[in-house]
Amino acid sequence: MDALDALLNRKSVPRLMEPGPDEQQLEILFKAALRAPDHAALRPWQFIVFEGESRAELGDIFADALAAREPGTSEAALEKAKGKALRAPVVIAVIAKVSEHPKVPAIEQKLSAGAAAQNILIAAHAMGLAGIWRTGAACFDPYVRKKLGAVNEDEIVAFLYIGTSNGTPPLPELEISDYVSRWEHFSGPEN
Numbered sequence: 001m002d003a004l005d006a007l008l009n010r011k012s013v014p015r016l017m018e019p020g021p022d023e024q025q026l027e028i029l030f031k032a033a034l035r036a037p038d039h040a041a042l043r044p045w046q047f048i049v050f051e052g053e054s055r056a057e058l059g060d061i062f063a064d065a066l067a068a069r070e071p072g073t074s075e076a077a078l079e080k081a082k083g084k085a086l087r088a089p090v091v092i093a094v095i096a097k098v099s100e101h102p103k104v105p106a107i108e109q110k111l112s113a114g115a116a117a118q119n120i121l122i123a124a125h126a127m128g129l130a131g132i133w134r135t136g137a138a139c140f141d142p143y144v145r146k147k148l149g150a151v152n153e154d155e156i157v158a159f160l161y162i163g164t165s166n167g168t169p170p171l172p173e174l175e176i177s178d179y180v181s182r183w184e185h186f187s188g189p190e191n
């Protein structure tokens, strides 16, 4: 697929079917991720792949975290949390591994991890796959963070759900002029 086609037509797909990315496609997804802009070449990224049975373990982590966060959560809600990791053939946790750097604040390292996540979504789309970026309370949960190896300033920036789309969702129609202005015509709100 043409690069602009991929950029202009990617659409998130919430319900994803088999097949997921095969080994070769996974490698391409991560090669794309590792091309994310990266100030001072800190490589502030870690990716964890959950596929097949290991998705159930991620589901257990989600459910255990919810139970600890909200004691008294119903069995039905815990089962629902468990099932979340099964919404796609492959789930990729994207973690910003943040380190101290005199010129690269934490926000830049987290943005770099976000760019890596977006590269994965675009590359998946370009290969005929589909995906969606999800976060939710699990991303910020201390138990989930611990289980996934996020420490100190690290951030779980995404759970990327990747698989095959079961249809082509419509693209939203957005007006560029609602979001873009040239400085000489700038008419933003006054402070």
Ligand SMILES: Cc1cc2nc3c(=O)[nH]c(=O)nc-3n(C[C@H](O)[C@H](O)[C@H](O)COP(=O)(O)O)c2cc1C
Pocket: 010, 011, 012, 013, 132, 133, 134, 135, 136, 157
């Ligand atoms: C940082 C981030 C976190 C998100 N978390 C969720 C989420 O937890 N659940 C969800 O349904 N969508 C989430 N979204 C939105 C979807 O990924 C997606 O962007 C949205 O459904 C719009 O679809 P589009 O990407 O095709 O425009 C998140 C997006 C971003 C950038």
